[in-house]
Amino acid sequence: GEVEVLHWWTSGGEAKSVAVLKQMMEQQGHSWKDFAVAGGGGESAMTVLKTRVVSGNAPTAAQIKGHDIQEWAELDYLANLDEVAKKEGWEQSVPSVVTDIMKYDSHYVAVPVNVHRVNWLWANPAVFEKAGAKIPTNLDEFFVAADKLKAAGVIPLAQGGQPWQEATLFEAVALEILGSADYRKAFVDHDMAVLKGKKMVEALTIFKKMKGYTDQAASGRDWNIATNMVITGQAGMQIMGDWAKGEFIAAGKKPGVDFVCVPAPGTQGQFTFNVDSFAMFKQKDKGAMAAQNDLAKTILTPEFQEVFNLNKGSIPVRTDMDLSKFDQCALDSMDTFKASATSGDLVPSFAHGMATTSAIQGAMYDVLTNYYNSDNISAQDTANLLADVVEDAM
Amino acid sequence: MAKLDLIDIRKTYPKSDLETLKGINISIEPGEFLILVGPSGCGKSTLMNTIAGLEDISSGEIRINDVDVSGLAPKDRDIAMVFQSYALYPNMTVRENMAFGLKIRKTPTTEIDAEIKRVSELLQIDHLLDRKPSQLSGGQQQRVAMGRALARRPKLYLFDEPLSNLDAKLRVEMRTEVKKLHQRLGTTIVYVTHDQIEAMTLADRIAVMKAGEVQQLGSPYEIYNHPTNMFVAGFMGSPSMNFVPITVLENSDAHACTELTGSDGKAQLLALPDKLKTYVGKKLMLGLRPEHISQQLSHHSETDLISAARFNIEILEPTGPETIAQITINDHAVHCRLAPDLSITAGQDLDLMIDVSKASFFDPDSERNILL
Amino acid sequence: MAKLDLIDIRKTYPKSDLETLKGINISIEPGEFLILVGPSGCGKSTLMNTIAGLEDISSGEIRINDVDVSGLAPKDRDIAMVFQSYALYPNMTVRENMAFGLKIRKTPTTEIDAEIKRVSELLQIDHLLDRKPSQLSGGQQQRVAMGRALARRPKLYLFDEPLSNLDAKLRVEMRTEVKKLHQRLGTTIVYVTHDQIEAMTLADRIAVMKAGEVQQLGSPYEIYNHPTNMFVAGFMGSPSMNFVPITVLENSDAHACTELTGSDGKAQLLALPDKLKTYVGKKLMLGLRPEHISQQLSHHSETDLISAARFNIEILEPTGPETIAQITINDHAVHCRLAPDLSITAGQDLDLMIDVSKASFFDPDSERNILL
Amino acid sequence: MPVTHTNTPAPLASTTPWQDKMQVWLPKLILSPTIVVTLICVYGFVIWTGLLSFTKSRFLPQFDFVGWRQYERLLNNDRWITACENLLIFGGLFIAICLLIGVLLAIFLDQKIQQEGMIRTIYLYPMALSFIVTGTAWKWILNPGLGLENLVHQMGFTDFKFDWLVNSDMAVYTLVIAAVWQSSGFVMALFLAGLRGIDSSIINAAQIDGASKPRIYWSIILPCLRPVFFSAIIILSHLAIKSFDLVTALTSGGPGYSSDLPALFMYSHSFTRGQMGLGAASAIMMLAGILAILVPYLYSELRGKRNA
């Protein structure tokens, strides 16, 4: 049968990874129809997906992640993958934090592709050395180091001024300040008390303080440009998910030598995850359904997981894989992933749609970005506002 | 040749609160040349358009050869029209312009060619056949517009100010051409013009319109010499008829007469037709055409109705074939036509002959001609 | 009042390969009323524009009061102009249109108001002062255009066909107005017109142009009665001068004469002025105005140069004040002016008087008047 | 009277009453597909959106009605308020500056300029490019670190500061710059066409009246171009209201949401935020704004025709 896959992986490494998937599907006798829509972290793709579903012409699979899977499933557009899951033993090989997201009403409706760790700090050791600074492991150290970097004339923190990047930064700070439990209460369960609480205010204050260590031209900057600033030594460090690694590698840098990856300050042992996944849409055609199942199966094969994640910088969703080809950052990531899964320190990234609905996520973006970019609103007011908009959007 | 009857035609444009045509009744005989005149905006073009079927009528009936055509589409009325603005098809050559109507009627090509040859020679535009309208002078364009109408043989021709944009010389030529054409083809023609010479020389009958109503319908002679009201009287003729307010008096012989006061304040008696005896003591409007006040001609004896009087010549305008002089009668400026070879200068007094036999008299209130 | 000298004005439009003005020489006296006439496209407007400074001249000199103004901008020449197309400022009211030129010259407001009042009353547009041009009829617009020029007191007025769009009646009125105005103000005026009556009645002198050259410059009388060539002769007068090819003969009395052949083929002798004796045996063009061929008048004795002859009347066109008849002489159509009250129908023969004393004679090749 | 032509006039190929009726119905018939499509695809969809704005639709349209709730939320939404304010600033400045530049360039170009065709094309070409194409270039040029500011710094003027793109208070003005760059050439073309259409004798008359060139333009020509101004303003405001690509490409509404515009607000709420009801409400508010502009235009359009 034919699979039509809607995704927004169009740049070099990503495209090559998808090409592998395509190839594997074709080897199984299926044809692959590619529907790529890049831009804005999938915003355009979402629009396309919605219109296609409304026109009764849903693709076989679409790159949907996090909470959106639940929304689509609730509207009864997604296919049931329980059979494949059972046959392939997903329950055994994939941690339940991940499979929970893939299930609606305890049925599989989506297939995870990879796991990103979001709470990374990327640093250029050469710059740190020159400034006499130490790569920070907690927030206090962060500010000490940042001051030193600043004094040395480099931008301490490379940042891209887009709401999702700001949210990524905030999320890392909030995880440290609130701790995993309160983080979850605030961003997953939307506990008003926590949202308005003192810790939230503190997190916001630190978040704003960090802005003082970014450069002024950050607004609108793409994340990879920010990464490049670290690579070229213009900036000292960046807090960004593990996809930033690709940028270092592409620039010919070696992990541990030319750049280092450490957990975002104070979040050692904690893991903010961002899982990419494909949701499978209901098909009428038998052949298409078979192909769909094969696609789901193929995605979770160790072969594909390895190729894909090597390319993308993330780690496989399967915890039972041979990781010999992966680099240190990935290995660290995997270790933390496994450990935190049991310790409760594995939290969904709200900045990447893992924690909550897009409505609430968007509302929070608005509040955060406005707070971050404007000088006339206090942290307390922002916390209150955050609670208000979340409540309104619920 | 067709008979055309307009029966109580009324027309109100949509979105307009005024009636543009207020009940037009005209019967046009087969082969007749009818001219419509009237001031701008009186509804001449509207009437033409309704006849052609380009505008609907609000009420009334249009009959061609006794068949009511009011409901027919323009193309089924078998009418050709020449528009004031030429309305040549800019994308077609002169030949194509003229052939268009024939082609649509599926006339055989050879016939079309013959027809175009005939018409273009007639109008002296045969050397222009392959030009586009934009390459023609105004006069040439006008002739092409005529040609387009003439190439067909409709029951009825409508001409809406077809010569208005020509220069004086070409206009005279084309006028003669139209006249000849009508004599040869004998087709019924309705023709709108602003030009009085055109109206007088071409028409079998003239309809003078004002504000959507026919004021007078008659032969050029009737219109010129026996206007029914002051509007018609003043509209035809250039310089136009002089209107002088008078009071009818009775002279010693019990004949009707009146007093004319010149610019010097002296009153002179003017004999009036005896028909006016009933109006003695009443105020009337005397309508005198300029040519009825002229220098004394030795052979013209002073008869009953041709009186001599002396006036001061205020302005003299020699036009070549004649000289227009302005005098004042009863405080009104009055134009007279004098011979060009008269040796006289402005400011002098001159003996003038006033020919009241051809004068018209109007009621000052109703403005109607009281002698008709 | 200003003197205007045009000295060998030449003008070639850029991108044009033809010279539009081919050396114009005219001296206009202070207070003179000069009229330019000529066929469409002969360069009248171009000449006006060069005088105003709206077009550069290619060579020559324009002097106002003996000062060369060729290099000056229009605004510095102190000229007012009325454009054929009115050229009213569509965004301004009538009042503002008239005030614009004065405002720019920083005339005090009270003075402007007074001036506008004066001019608008003169032109009968004082009730229109607050309207926009788009709300005016053509005739009203034309008067506003005049008013705009008259509100100023420039050295020189240029009028480019200022009355061309008026209807016949208004035209006569306005013509009189212009004449009065000129007499009152005494300003120098250059005036373009297509209308021959206008030219004849208004001008002190007329310049007849053709293809960028002045053909004749003279008083209306000279132009009408002594045209220098066939072009001028044919251009002035309506219906225009009749041209009849003749061969000069000598009669038994040794006087010059010629034979005229009517449509019936019968030849009749016509006496010619004796000055033509030198042309005996030669072919000439006889130029006869329509009014010089008329019905027999009892008081006109047949003198040397007024001959009677009998012709077949082919077409009769009564125009009201007169009747135009067409006859054929020497195979050429000839128009004559007859009295309107003549009882005659087309096709009849009629005795006509031909007044050769006022005829012009032209060399058929050079087309020049041989008697001048 | 002699009739020289004896052949009877060729009657029109006989037409049946049915064909005549056709002629009456044809115009309506021709227009009817457009009428139907317009009614459905413009008005139908607007009504549909209107309905949607009264529902609590989130992820996809659903019809649980909640009354004016979405409008209340909208009016309480800071971002929407900002977006509307921005539209006023952006729209006002964009239209004003485009008109100014357009008029000026048109007047200059109308002075019998050599190479007019080439210059005109240069001014017009931005219209040919989409913002997906030029957005990146503008982002660079306006970016303090990369573009103009950096350039001037390199030239030695280190005090020069041009950080509008990244300044919350000024970001909306960068939209104006880029939008003006794209559209002013078109406005220039409109005005140039208008100027070419002006009767030159009016200008001559003004010269004779003694007016200087600037005075002629100011007092006569510009007032005469009123209809062009009107067309231009309508087209520009339609561009301003619809501008979406521009914001997405240049600022994505940032920093924060300081340069957000209603079209972007509506899009992101309807499609990426799962707030379809709110998005629909904002769309309806936008349409109401457009109506406020369009109705006077149509009014003057229809009235103007009657006068003409």
Add this chain to the structure above:
Amino acid sequence: MHSSSTSQGENGLGRWLIYGVLALMALVYLLPLFVMLVTSFKTGTDIRTGSLISLPQEWVTDSWQAAWGTACTGVTCDGIKGYFWNSIKMVVPAVLISTFIGAFNGYVISKWRFKGSDLFFSLMLFGCFLPFQLVLLPMAAMLGKLGLANTTTGLVLVHVIYGVAFTTLFFRNYYINVPDELVKAAKLDGAGFFTIFWAILLPISKPIIMVTIIWQFTSIWNDFLFGVVYSGADSQPITVALNNLVNTSTGVKAYNVDMAAAIIAALPTLFVYFVAGKYFVRGLTAGSVKG
């Protein structure tokens, strides 16, 4: 003789000023294009180190080749060349059909007015102002019902539907200035509805057809929103490919390739403007401005 001073009495200084302003503005207008051009010829490092408008240290055309033939736009990495044809297949029919319908509509609205036609025209103008984001979903539902979802035909249909408001406006404003007498004359000549259109009006519509085609061509060619939403997987227009090429979620941005691709994608519209641009002002002059 007087060639030194023009009749306008302008001095040389004023002219210099005019030329100066015109040239300066031309530079401003050209700046983004210039930046795009030079960038497309630079190497990656050159871009990172050099300044925005500095010329490339070494001119390379790699990025052009990449943009055309090897850059990734999805699972395939064949550049944007394949999408060119997709766009053409969509633009040509959409432009022709919408122009054609607009011409007919304008003809009816200006020359065959009937009760309600003016009202309809007003209603239709409103269509010009409709934010397209609003119609995405209902239109999708409709296309789905018609079975045209994600087909080139469907995409063409959408462009036609929302382009017709503008094309009708253009043609109506143009035809309103064509004298009614022309139509009347043709009616009397026996021409019917279609004959009048084909034989009389269409032949004189060249300027406005050019304006309409230019307008429609650029707006449809440059459209992204409809293109991405309503196209099929194998019929995506070039703007979608360009968008995919330019937007990367992970990995290195190759600005030189982006710029080269952007220029390539804009070539047809630029071509249309350069070739037909002179008709643009002429066509606007011919009446469409006056409203």
